[in-house]
Amino acid sequence: MGHDEYQKHEAKILTPSFIVLLALTLIGFFLIGVRFVKGIGAVSNMSDGYPWGIWITYDVATGTAIACGGYAMAILIYIRNNMRYHPMIRSAILTSMFGYGLAGFSVMVDVGRPWNAYNFFIPSKWQANSAMFEVALCVMAYTSVLFMEFMPAILSYLEKTDWHTLQALMDRLHKYTGINRPERMEERLESVKDLAAWLRPKLDKILIFVIVLGITLPTMHQSSLGSLLLIASTKLHPLWHTGFLPLLFLINCMFIGYSIAILESIISCYAFRRPFELSELTGLARIIPWLTVIWLTVVIGDLAWRGQLGAALSLDFYSRFFLLEFCLVAGGSLLLFSGRKRSSIRWLFVSAALIVLGGALYRFNVYLIGFNPGKGWHYFPALAELLITVGIVAFEILGYQVLVKILPVLPRLHTRKQVAAGKA
């Protein structure tokens, strides 16, 4: 146990995928610049009928659900007391941190008057009736909590680092520009190290309370993301408009969270050529079908109660999207009921991907596809609008890729551990 569970991934940072992701990020950020100069209409197809487009639907409503890996893993580890999953938490927290941080950033791109956002902190402006108010405060708080949860990785890096990169940079700076090193730099760096060493055990002691906060906050705002659309009773299609929206969004983010934890683990092990964490993934996969069964039961029960089952099976535009969402989630879960499939990386990947797709489609259905403001309004995202979202997602992956190569984030490999021990 302890911080020895993690290691940084030893590999080059400048890879071809790094260049591609960087290019996509730069295009996205350039277009964000255009948006701030020329207005939102210049880069997006949003309209007064569809005031929320792909940025809110994907980056915020779906992106934060996909970033629920940290939330789902924390429940599993600290509340259900399954410490064997502990080595997986840091990478889950890192992706959550990026997911939430960038969702917050997208909101700042999306809102028209971001300079007024300070009003969230002025009690006289508080508006407790608004689900948006709850979401905004909770997401801000949770992003800070995620950062605190990730602090141990940064602190343990600071404790051990020799500042090689910084030293080299300073040398180069001196060589080309003649700027001297600041006086007593070594001393100062040393004091940063001491500070980190002093802070880490202190943080460790209170961290469990931060972690529990990191479980409470997503429970609140993920359900509120569903509450956001409760008001749109005349615009959201009855297949999705129900008083159970908050509950459905909450369960939805949990099964997406576990599924995405599986996907992330498989993808990063594949990309970084590490052995798959099969036994952990099989364990995770056993939880998912229970959650999806509860979710599907609530969905069907609610439709039956409101007399909408006929509409669900009518095979019109809305019914097709509903059935697709339903079948993706149900199909993925069905696969996971089989013990044999649960212990195959291939099937784990397929079923987790199906469930994430279905869960995400549910959120798209609620926020965009099932949303109809009336005759004459249409929405399909503009290219620039899509590229901004792509840029933000690329930045997310880029950050993950780089940070796991700098900080001890990924689970320590047992073989490496023995080699290291042998060397020591």
Place this chain on the structure above:
Amino acid sequence: MARPSRRQFLKVMGAGGAALLAGHRGADASEEPAQNYDETLGMLYDATKCVGCKACMSACKRVNSDYGSLAYEKADFDQDGLWDAPKDLSGSTRTLIKLFKENGKQWSYVKYSCMHCHKPSCVSVCPVSAMTRDKLTGIVDYNKNACIGCRYCQIACAFNIPKFQWDKAIPQIVKCDLCKSTNLVKKGISACAETCPTGAIMFGKRKDLLAEAHRRLQENPGKYINQVYGEKEVGGTNHLYLASMPFNKLGFPILKEDPPAEFSEKIQHTIYKGFIAPVALYSVLCFIAVKNMKKQDDAHGEQGDGGKSRGDD
């Protein structure tokens, strides 16, 4: 070890679910004291009197253009920009006259602008209180200095009234405020009602407008659809309508009498009443997590390397 903890987990989640369910049933409705809407200000638009001259539109823009940073919208054929020719309500247009034609004999003009609801969805959803409803006048107003531009008001409004300035780097929401800061202050009447040459727009207190509307319905039974639109829709509005054609044909949604904001607020309030549920959830989770950490420490203690892993991220 997994068994009891799963039970704990289900218990906690069950409690959360129960809270949500209770919310759905809306067991308690912490309502504000009943309001008297009679004395609040509004307008009665009689579509049968309107001749479609659009004088109200130009008066609205003339009076409010500086205040709401409204621009003129030229038509496609009008290269010189001589006329203001908006196609719909927009970030530059707070009121609009449209013509709906069923056939040669059946047609009607209709005026669009904010309905000034009694229980406005936009006010209910605005996270920073930029949308407000004045209790005295009933005017639903917008404050651009508070607005963050999230456009939740646009999602929420059943009438699609609030409009956003999509083409501006510094945008704002645009909607009718009954000339609250302009004509109403100077002349005590909204610019559109003041200008209307045929008396199709009547400005006044809601009770008077409603009485007048019902008088017209009674005196001319064949002339109107027997309904005052806005009397009961979404809990009542201060902008009332009379027309000779069904309102859904004039671009108005068919709405229930319950305000949508009441439904959503009931659920939100039940979940967050007194902030008890979140605090309870946090306490229970803390209790379980700390107990689990202790168990973990004990287990390690027996193995001889205990104590260190407490509170490890």
